[in-house]
Amino acid sequence: MELTDYIRILRKNWLIIVIAVLVGVGVAAAYSLSRTPLYEARSQVFVSTQSGTTVAELQQGNSFTQARVATYVNLVETPIVMNPVVADLSLDMTSDQLAASVTASSPANTTLIEISVENANPVLAADIANALGASLTSSVETIETPDGQDVSPVKLTRVKDAVAPSRPVSPDVPLNLILGALVGLAIGVAFAVLRTVLDNKVRTARDIEQLTDRPLIGSIPFDPKASERPIILHADPQNVRAEAFRSLRTNLQFLEMDGGHSFVVTSSMPSEGKSTTTTNLAIALADAGKRVALLDTDLRKPKVAEYLGIEGGVGLTDVLIGRTKVSDVMLPWGNRPLYVLPAGKVPPNPSELLGSKQMAQLLEAFARDFDIVLLDAPPLLPVTDAAILAKNTSAAILIAAAGHTTTHQLDRALDALDTVGAKLGGVVLTMVPTRGADAYGYGYGYGSYSADPV
Template identity: 65%
Template sequence: MELSDYIRVLRKNWLVIVVLTLVGLGAAAAYSLTRTPVYESSSSVAVSTQTGGTASDIQQGANFAQTRINTYVGLVTTPIVLNPVIAELDLGVTAQSLAQQVTASSALNTTIITITASDPDPVVAANLANQVAASLSTVVPEIEPQIEEGGSPIRLTRVSDAQPALSPASPNVPLNLALGLLVGLALGIGIAVLRTVLDNKVRTPRDAEAITSAPSLGAIAFDSKAKERPLIVHADPLSPRAESFRALRTNLQFLDMGGRASFVITSSVPSEGKSTTTINLAIALADAGKKVALLDTDLRKPKVAEYLGIEGGVGLTDVLIGRTRVGDVMLPWGGRSLFVLPAGKIPPNPSELLGSKQMATLLDVLERDFDVVLCDAPPLLPVTDAAILARGTSGAILVASAGKVTRHQLEGAVEALHTVGAKVAGFVMSMVPTRGPDSYYSGYGYGYGYGAYGYTQEQPKAARGRKRKTPVAVVPDTAPAFGEIGTDSRRGARDAGDAAAR
């Protein structure tokens, strides 16, 4: 992953990170507020020896005290030291219980013992530390062997008395809040990274390019009103989504397909926008002056005739079985050099028809008479129709829906094409978010005289109302010849167009 990927992960999961950070901070605050404040006080005693006055005696005494210091530290929490303290302060607890409130330590290479006592009452804590120090000072000389002159060689002297603390030692609210903040932040970032690692959806063109090993031909922006106006290039040609189809048209023209220009447009799974992508691309190509043949080769769930508002009862299936000629059923549409061949009746054997010699011959003739031939095909994973058809064209264009199709599904679609020897000409990302971390658009190209999804005040008023609810097939003055398959094509296309218009 690159730095941009990590930034995208943080942007995408910022809410989870913030929530968990606040939860950690709140948990730490709740813990701190529910704890009983505990105060600590410390008293110190110095350990010394009663020796002669010579330098060697003093040195030997200091060494002896140094070796015994850890023993005295350990005595602090024993009953022999704590029982007198309990009796003196009338605590009413056992030595074992009191030992949990008392600690002792000695700094390295010193003979000073620091005794620390803790209690919810600061005065009690100070008294407890002082009494433990006094008890230790009494006990140690008693347990040490006496010297020849009498008395103990060890003497403990209190060097500092404990004072009541002004602020509690625990809970340490600032420290707890800092730890809660860090733990919550780390947990949030961890979950964000885990979600990204486990996410198997194709979300960016780079993801699709890594799977397909094919170039990205374009990205179609997500439009919440796509179902209301599927033919965006025709209904609102100045919208950003229509502009993305024109960009797709431009990129398609730069593909080197060995002189051929017939494409199967398909997807991995249903509802990825392949039909609307095919139709809008065909309209954009026709607007650029190209002669375009649009074939509805989805012989299972045809949608082209429904979207374009034309009669689709007779079409491709009738041509392939020899029931009619292509020129009689291929309809001109929209006043452009765009001719549409509907799917016709749904046959019982779609795969056999699309892989037949008649279909190959039809594609050859259409490639000769048109600049571009586009075939709207079924998804690749449910059925094999698109893979069989793609083998007879110049290549397949895969439509991948951002955030919908999984990596496994896209890999399966590419494998299905490669299995039959079909070429993946490129891919198109559909339903790409226009906002957020997965956005492919930065909004830099859509401020030149028109708004996001409509016209600005600079546009002529007449242009604002120039929209049709239902496309009407218009017969051009001239129609391309369809060779042997389409004898009398102009007459058949004109009659079909008039019927669709009625």
């Protein structure tokens, strides 16, 4: 993915990421508040030798003590040092439990031993650290004193007594909050990326470009009142959605360069906005002075007559079975060169009628008499009607609803057209959001979207 893809992911999922960060901070805060504050006290012991006066003897003694320091560090956490401290301070714990809160170390190249003690009581932490220093001194003197002698060659001296700390070392609330925020951010971003990778919906022009080399010829915004005013060019000609259909009209006219001017408008699945797109496009073309024939070839769920407010009881079905003539049922609409042929009654055999010789002849006649012929056809995947019609027209226009149509559905629809040898003129993206990462348009913004009528 490119940088723009990641920016789009962040813009689209910013709320999820913010919530994840807040949850991370909340969990870190809850963890910090649930922990008992621990205070750390440190004492320091110096190790030296008590014999030798010459330089050589002193150097030898220094090497000896440095070699012994590591042993004394490990000695701190043994029972011989711990038990006296437990007894002297009357601690309610064993030597092993006390050792768990004690850390002994020696800075490199020194003969110093640092004893650190963590405890919920700062005063007790200091007392234990000092007591351990004294106990270590006594234990080493006992161990290192040779048999038959009274003085040990090794001397331990407490050079720094522990004092009661004023601030706890654990939990580190600021650090925990930062770590919680970072973990939440990482989880939020990972979820956003995973959500995008697994998202199989067609949302942008790039999604369409990955499936076909045919152009995106239109981008239609969602109108929240689309169900109330599906024919936006008639209800509100200045609406931004109406302007989108005019833009589609302009782009469609470029597709006429090969001489074809009859188009099947279809989609992969129902409820993607194909009928409203077909009808509004027909009106836009007629407004531009084109002589337009609009045929409702959806003989299963016809919508054109309902949208245009005309009588649709008699129409294409009656013409195909020879019950009536085209001139008797072809209806002009509005004060423009637009003529509408309703679907008529729903027949029991739509595919056979649409694939008949009579339908092919009818389309040839319309192509001669009109500048543009638009056919509103059923979806490609549920039925074969649109694929049958596409063979007898110049090209198909495929509708895809942003955020609703899946890439698999669109790919299958493209395959259905390829199977019958139909030409795809272009793709129209409907229900396009106006704000957010998926917003797309030809120079103007679109609003948020939801379902568009068929």
